[in-house]
Amino acid sequence: MKSFRFHRRSDVRRLAFVVATAVLAAGTGLSHARSADQAAIKREVTKQHDASVKRLQDWIALPSIAAEDRNSREGVEYMAKLARDAGFQKVEILETDGKPGVFATLDAGAKKTVGLYFMYDVKQFDPSEWSSPPLEARIVDKPGVGKVIMGRGAVNQKGPESAFLAALHAICGAGKKMPVNLVLVAEGEEEIGSPHIGQLVHRPEVEAALGKTIGVFMPSASQDLDGNVTVSLGAKGVVELELVASGEKWGRGPAKDIHSSLKAMVDSPAWRLVKALDTLVSDDGNTITIDNYPVAPPISAEHKAMIAASIATRNEEKLKQQLGVSHWIDDLPLQAAYERLVSQPTVNIEGLVGGYTGPGGKTVLPHRAVAKLDMRLVPGMKMDDAVAALKAHLAKRGYADIEVNVSGGYDPTSTRSDARLIEAQMDLLRQVGLKPTLWPRNAGSYPGFVFTDPPLSLASGHFGLGHGSGAHAPDEYYVIESSNPSVRGYDGAVMSFVDYLYELAK
Template sequence: MANLVKIYEYLEEHKLEHVAKVQEFLRQPSISTENKGIRECAQLLKEYYRKIGCQEVELVETGGHPCIWAYYHAEAPKTLINYCMYDVQPVAGETWTHPPFEAKLVEKPPFKLVVMARGAYNSKGGYRMWLNALEAILAVEGKLPVNLMFTAEGEEELGSPHLAQFIHQYKERLRRADAVLNTGPSQQIDGSIRMAMGAKGIAEFELECSGHLWGRGPQEFDVHSSMKAITDSPIWRFIHALASLTSLDGNTIRIEGFYDRVRPPTEEDLELIGQLEKTFDPEVWRRTFKIDRWVDDLQGRELLMKFIYSPTLNIQGIYGGHIGAGSKTVLPHKVACTLDIRLVPDMTVDEVMVKLRAHLDKLGYTDILIRPLAGYPPAKVSHKTDIAQAVIQMYRKNGIEPQIWPISGGSWPMYLYCKDPLQLPYCSGGLGHGGNAHSPDEYLVIEGDGKVAGIVEAEKSYVDILYNYAHSEP
């Protein structure tokens, strides 16, 4: 049996070293949309896998940013797949208290010490803590309790357009695994745990309206705004087209047949919703996201059902003409926007894109261009599997009864692991807390506050999950 006490002591004794390793990973930029530091970060991650003794470590070229395959063979009876995204969101146009790639240790009330950096929470900070935990096990025990297959991508923030190519390349190896485990800081700011057993799918795309494609308005360049008296405007046409996609409040999607394939909740889902009603506190989200009121002032069960089971249509940004400070009197010749659709079971990317095209064509907007960017379907698993129970057991050991959600509001390419071609059970978890993902002053807690775990307690939780699973009955 493993000496968990000695592993815990090792983590405590090497706290400063482990914090420094988190900072090192965060100081390496890896902005996938700008191809900034991506290959350098991939090389750094390769070195991390080598240092924990992986017998195989390969940089795998794709049609985009590289993936990484690594394998640690412990001669153990069980094998886990571990997923990693090493890319992060851009920081341009954001105002940070400290430079986003400095990874500075600062106070952020109510926490005495956090590391502030892009990727601190989503998701490089927590991933380096996971590697720290593996190093601690190896230092004390000499080997890990399970075999590990590491699959890392650098395009999650782009919609994972080449992850399927990578998974297909290694699918025969990956099929030998027993389950998929993701680890990361999963506590909310009050210390509670929201444990999602699924992820929505996503379709990301651009819409573009131009005088050239429309055959009206400026054809090649922006013109003086005085010409509006006798010239059609692609931007006004675009605004009306966008407005047709939803109700006036923007909360009901008006594309014909859009909701037709939305799957109703299962009996297991409804049991989980019943438990969530007793523990879910929307005030935590209000404080975290600085949102005062929800759609239609929903509360309780209705709020949960809306969040979990509703597909969404969101405008990420609109760009065209003069978007800088001050005035520039032009009539733009082109306008575009980026949108995303969150998909719930059993919706598909192809289906919603066909319906979007039909909607625009029916209203006469045949000239508006749809430019697909990335997308993948939703996925969902049971919380009754061995890997999920290993995570739940860890939470209960720490006095936490997790909120188990049937599906999260966000998206990641879980389908490649839990549906074809692998069809494996999956779970994600771990103590610790971070915040401001995709926002300025993103952070990861280093010193906890009694409710939220700090780095040492978070790394101990990863150790517990591995040994819980390794010792579970097959």
């Protein structure tokens, strides 16, 4: 090393990458031929680094937001172009009753076929809350983390998805044959609860193509700040809805905002909303009290054990700091808090909005007040049952006039730990020196049900090394150059996808 000189930042970065991947590769048992192929691809990944990051930056600059009816057409066309550029031979834009999606296939003449689930939409954002402009996708230094790309969609989900596409570019650039065939479904409504995902997946040609896959995965950034990886066996379902109390529907209270002094003789839809909301959860806000609500099965011993195994590698204080939380519910210890996280349904208030919401006050009696709720579901609970129970509960309590406007949602999803999609992940992660743990299910949601439920009944999950955070929040980021050798940067994430495809081909 003595003879080396590092004058440029990119040289330092490359050395860091070589060292990090050397560490990660230590003790692996990869076969010689596969190793040689992958070494060539790795060189290509390094060579293409700047172009790949640029591709991600360009993508972040075009935010598609279904909730704001923003850029969905431009977004789906861009998604189709990204797929074509990455080597998918057949790329189609599919219309739905909502936003369009992309269906693409890459036939490598391989024995096995792998399904991919992408989203091209991102969460809403307020630029004033960001320390770096959310569409500029600047590379910024994040102390203790490294160089990160900061922008809306950086980790959820353009960063990991672009890294997966970069893997295809690199395999092609290195002149290697794709180890598996691919079937891609991309939607533009993930952030509003995927109301039309079924219209994409259940089209005969899509269903037929997916039916040939060994399972479907979504690229993700699965490492935490310490480099730990958990492999999740599913995800909660979710319902997003608005509860609307209004004078119009109630037949009491005003049909428009009136002067607040009239409260003495006119009923208030805002108080009605508060009273109705009050009946939905226990006094501490943590137990659902909706009559006849679907019941969550008790957490299994196997899932408890998974959590216990995972906790060993988690830093509770760091996690609390990251979330700005000083106590879990009921002051639970981490094990119990995580058991609650994976096994309990939730009824959460995302937003409250009624009457005057600006600075200071305004003496009105609002004619309308809205609570935006999201309800998470665990296996054994169905979205339709949850919504029906909520409606019946409100009606029984005398709140039949309160509108329940469901904007999206889907059932929970589960995949068995012995599915090839999962076993291949565990094998690969162990090969690169990590000690992956299984995790019962994500507390967040993704519409894996559309793949895991009949008629497809496929395995479904997430995969990808690397790290990012801030999904749905300001300053969302995805690591490009990691300051922790145990956490992969962008090129390391790209290589994780290369390795996973080779592993799945076995």
